[in-house]
Amino acid sequence: xxxxxxxxxxxxxxxxxxxxxxxxxxxxxxxxxxxxxxxxxxxxxxxxxxxxxxxxxxxxxxxxxxxxxxxxxxxxxxxxxxxxxxxxxxxxxxxxxxxxxxxxxxxxxxxxxxxxxxxxxxxxxxxxxxxxxxxxxxxxxxxxxxxxxxxxxxxxxxxxxxxxxxxxxxxxxxxxxxxxxxxxxxxxxxxxxxxxxxxxxxxxxxxxxxxxxxxxxxxxxxxxxxxxxxxxxxxxxxxxxxxxxxxxxxxxxx
Numbered sequence: 001x002x003x004x005x006x007x008x009x010x011x012x013x014x015x016x017x018x019x020x021x022x023x024x025x026x027x028x029x030x031x032x033x034x035x036x037x038x039x040x041x042x043x044x045x046x047x048x049x050x051x052x053x054x055x056x057x058x059x060x061x062x063x064x065x066x067x068x069x070x071x072x073x074x075x076x077x078x079x080x081x082x083x084x085x086x087x088x089x090x091x092x093x094x095x096x097x098x099x100x101x102x103x104x105x106x107x108x109x110x111x112x113x114x115x116x117x118x119x120x121x122x123x124x125x126x127x128x129x130x131x132x133x134x135x136x137x138x139x140x141x142x143x144x145x146x147x148x149x150x151x152x153x154x155x156x157x158x159x160x161x162x163x164x165x166x167x168x169x170x171x172x173x174x175x176x177x178x179x180x181x182x183x184x185x186x187x188x189x190x191x192x193x194x195x196x197x198x199x200x201x202x203x204x205x206x207x208x209x210x211x212x213x214x215x216x217x218x219x220x221x222x223x224x225x226x227x228x229x230x231x232x233x234x235x236x237x238x239x240x241x242x243x244x245x246x247x248x249x250x251x252x253x254x
Contacts, residue, residue, distance in 0.1 A: 004116040009037070014110060015089035016103075017080035018044045019073060023097040024052040030095065031060050033103035038110065043083055044097065047076045053097075063087075074189025081175050093169045100211050101167040108207045109169045119174050119202035120194070122160065123167030123209025136213035144225070148232050152191070155236045156198040160206055163194055167209050174202050182250045187220055188231040192251055195239050199252050 016039040020027070031042060042062040046054050048070040057064045065079060077094065084092045091113050093106055105123060112118035125132045126149075132142050149163045178196035183189045197204060220228060241247040 004119075006116045007114050009114060012090040012114065013040045013088055014038060014091045014093065015041045015043055015084040015087065016093045016095050016106065017077075017084055018042065018095055018097040019047065019076035019080055020044050020049065020053050020057070020097045021047045021070075021073075021076070022049045022051045022053060024049070024056045026099040027053065027056050027097045028060060030097045030099060030103055031062060034095075035104060035107055038106050039093075041084075041087060041089070043080060043087075045076050045079045045083070047071060047073075072185035073187050074183055074192075075185040077189055077193075078181055078183070081170070081180060085172065085175055090172045091169060092172070092175060094166065096166050100213065101165075102210055102212075105167070105207070105209050106169075109167065109209075112205050112207070113169060113171050117203075118205040119171045120197050120204040121169040122162060122165050122204065122206045124160070124162035124206040125165055125209060125211045126162040127206055127208040131208065131210060135211040137211060138213070141225070144229060148229060151233065151236055152195070155239050156195060158198060158204060160204065162206065164190065165209065165211075166190065167211075171202075177202075177254065179251065179254060184231075186231075187224065187228045188235065191228075191232045191235050195235060196251060199239065199242070200254075 016034060044057045044062055044064050046066040048067050054064060054066050065083060081092060091110055093109060095103055109121050109123055112121050145164050152163050153159060174197055177200050178193060180193050183192040238249055242249055242252045
């Protein structure tokens, strides 16, 4: 493992990555909302949007990468993290450009990694009672999230409240260690990378994070959500079997 001692903000390079799909309307406010001095590079990866996301992003003078074909949410994250690593990022923050999460919370998300207290930090919408509902999160998603998170906590040996948030920060060491390029192209990527992180001994902590659900947001719809839930349960079983040395999965091999 890398040195986990405390580091100063000035000593690390922070990249904020934004996996985008049709985010032209909300992107300017999200970029402008990133606190000054907390992003050495802002990287937007466009997954073949049908709107003007790329043109808007280029006008904001941020780093823009575009996919010639739509590859899915997980595939988008792969490009985000790979590019951030190759540009020497020490900490990588994933921020959705659709307005669901507040960019002003980036310092709180990064702080545990800077202090050497964590390797992965999640912005939890369920850390405080009632916060998710205040942000418009549908009740069925809250129930499903709590159920899946309970199962995953039991499998991963964690005590977290929201393992399905899209607001996350990773240390460079995590992204260099976990084989995220072997993960799914869809929303299951989010579950896989956290299970990989615990499997390889990295520490995950949470900070409270408000969210705002809107019709324009890119939240997963009902049918894909069901598929995502079933895949999460399968991945939980796969992790159990891997730890018991009953199966071998490339997701858990360096």
